Amino acid sequence: MANFVSRRRWLKGLAFTASAAALSPLLLRRAARATAVTHKVSPASVQYRIVMGPNHGKHCGMCRYFIPGRAQGMGGMCLGGTCQLVAGPISPMGYCMLFKPRT
Numbered sequence: 001m002a003n004f005v006s007r008r009r010w011l012k013g014l015a016f017t018a019s020a021a022a023l024s025p026l027l028l029r030r031a032a033r034a035t036a037v038t039h040k041v042s043p044a045s046v047q048y049r050i051v052m053g054p055n056h057g058k059h060c061g062m063c064r065y066f067i068p069g070r071a072q073g074m075g076g077m078c079l080g081g082t083c084q085l086v087a088g089p090i091s092p093m094g095y096c097m098l099f100k101p102r103t
């Protein structure tokens with residue numbers, strides 16, 4: 001039996017793969033937003049903790065999901081805030097497995 005794939009079928013597969021690859025970042029972003037609105041994860045499930053050292057610049061205050069508290073300046077840094085993905089009050093000096101740097 002010949003192992004033959006027609007050119008048309010191969011091009012269809014290529015087009016499907018390319019469109020799926022192009023859409024996946026958009027879908028992931030939407031899923032993250034939907035998760036943020038409806039289902040936040042527990043801090044323990046993502047190993048959230050306060051980091052006492054520099055941690056290579058990886059802390060909630062530098063994360064794209066961090067929402068600062070209302071106070072401005074140093075007061076805001078001390079009061080902390082919330083997170084789009086993780087439930088509860090979040091310190092700007094915290095860190096978890098979902099960290100993503102701001103762009």
Ligand code: SF4
Pocket residue numbers: 048059060061063064065066067082083084085086090094095096097098099100
């Ligand atoms: S590091 Fe984790 S807890 Fe902190 S803001 Fe980012 S996602 Fe939220």
